[in-house]
Amino acid sequence: MSNDFRFYNSLTRKVDEFVPNEEGKVSMYTCGPTVYHYAHIGNIRTYIMQDVLVKALEYAGYNVKRVMNITDVGHLSSDADTGEDKMLAGAKREHKSVMEIARFYTDAFFKDFDAVGNKKPDVIEPATNCIPEFIHMVEVLLEKGYAYQAGGNIYFDTSKLDDYYVFSSAIEKEALQIGVRDDVEEDSNKKNKTDFVLWFTKSKFEDQALKWESPWGVGYPGWHIECSCISMKHLGERLDIHCGGVDNIFPHHTNEIAQSESYLGHKWCNYWFHSNHLNDRAGKMSKSKGAVLTVSVLKEKGYDPLVYRFFCLQSHYRKPLEFSFDVLDSNVGTYNKLVKRVSELKADGAVDENVKKEFEDKFREAISDDLNTSMAITILYDALKADTNDATKLALVESFDKVLSLDLIGHAKSLLEGGADIDPELLEYINEQIQKRAEAKKAKDFATADAIRNELLERGVEIKDTREGVKWQLV
Numbered sequence: 001m002s003n004d005f006r007f008y009n010s011l012t013r014k015v016d017e018f019v020p021n022e023e024g025k026v027s028m029y030t031c032g033p034t035v036y037h038y039a040h041i042g043n044i045r046t047y048i049m050q051d052v053l054v055k056a057l058e059y060a061g062y063n064v065k066r067v068m069n070i071t072d073v074g075h076l077s078s079d080a081d082t083g084e085d086k087m088l089a090g091a092k093r094e095h096k097s098v099m100e101i102a103r104f105y106t107d108a109f110f111k112d113f114d115a116v117g118n119k120k121p122d123v124i125e126p127a128t129n130c131i132p133e134f135i136h137m138v139e140v141l142l143e144k145g146y147a148y149q150a151g152g153n154i155y156f157d158t159s160k161l162d163d164y165y166v167f168s169s170a171i172e173k174e175a176l177q178i179g180v181r182d183d184v185e186e187d188s189n190k191k192n193k194t195d196f197v198l199w200f201t202k203s204k205f206e207d208q209a210l211k212w213e214s215p216w217g218v219g220y221p222g223w224h225i226e227c228s229c230i231s232m233k234h235l236g237e238r239l240d241i242h243c244g245g246v247d248n249i250f251p252h253h254t255n256e257i258a259q260s261e262s263y264l265g266h267k268w269c270n271y272w273f274h275s276n277h278l279n280d281r282a283g284k285m286s287k288s289k290g291a292v293l294t295v296s297v298l299k300e301k302g303y304d305p306l307v308y309r310f311f312c313l314q315s316h317y318r319k320p321l322e323f324s325f326d327v328l329d330s331n332v333g334t335y336n337k338l339v340k341r342v343s344e345l346k347a348d349g350a351v352d353e354n355v356k357k358e359f360e361d362k363f364r365e366a367i368s369d370d371l372n373t374s375m376a377i378t379i380l381y382d383a384l385k386a387d388t389n390d391a392t393k394l395a396l397v398e399s400f401d402k403v404l405s406l407d408l409i410g411h412a413k414s415l416l417e418g419g420a421d422i423d424p425e426l427l428e429y430i431n432e433q434i435q436k437r438a439e440a441k442k443a444k445d446f447a448t449a450d451a452i453r454n455e456l457l458e459r460g461v462e463i464k465d466t467r468e469g470v471k472w473q474l475v
């Protein structure tokens, strides 16, 4: 096992060497989606980089157990407990029940999550499964004097902590204390501006759909308590790595630490991994700006979701990344060339184990160094150019793809075979349709051409226009 795995820890504000609580094992928690709407490609970037972290740790020899929650209750439109309930807003928008909305957007999320080559977490837990655990934690916090009841709700009392702003430098803390949330609607029940709700019984959401009995009356949990409880339920009292987007640092992760460590009476999580935003030309990508750009939308437009992953991997997770279709288009070309290059490798001869090890070491070093994914891709290109036989190169592509998950060998195979083991009737149909589409395009009848493309996609056949002509693959 490699003992030089390191990455940026938001808690210490530097790149730390990773030392797990238990040798060889990693417990990891990921804040999951709030399933009131689609996850946009910026959200998916965060999950891609977390997937790389899991696979890089596994490549370095660790055994990773990862848990993710699904927020299906309690998340208000402002992370600081004000605004509308997101699930309720989603249900109203679409004239469906909250549970229907949750089911629909959970499925949509995992469709996109899987399409970009992510491995599913070992445990996926909806918040509504864990109400007794939330109530228990709130009871203990009340007993220990870290929480109080006001106006029917239970709040966490942040003034009980010596250091609430754990992620901030001394200067940032000062600025936060002066300026904290002056801009948001004030909840007069709160003793301190930074206090947050653990359990709601009284709120302006009279028509809140999901409510449960509790010692404090019928109500529902606050958002932050979910992650602390679900993490402890499956990963115990000492967590190695907690992941999220930079947006989660304050207040969500700050509040998670406040309540978890007050509840436990000791340190909870050692490493905090945060990835940065995806921007488009207008700024940070968000759901509030009209149509949501999702991985499924990219797919409908004819892009392979793994090309989006390839695009993400070429930039460092801690830097904001700018998305545009121009850049994605150029990635299509680069990715296809890479697949073509792999398809030309002939698996003859024996793998040169020395060369293989030399490159694997370099690759491991790159991804173990704060997830240097662009360097890892450079090493892949170096391996393809190396003075060694094709069998060794193929073995390296296969090895690196355990982390990169670009399905290079799979795509290379389908490029070569052109669907050799496919049902002959379907093959005939596909060829016919491609022919018809070419004729429609020639006649500038783009509506028909698009309709044919979509119909094929519905039957699981994705077609692409490339410089070498129309290519297709089963999806």
Ligand SMILES: [Zn+2]
Pocket: 030, 031, 032, 227, 252
């Ligand atoms: Zn969370």
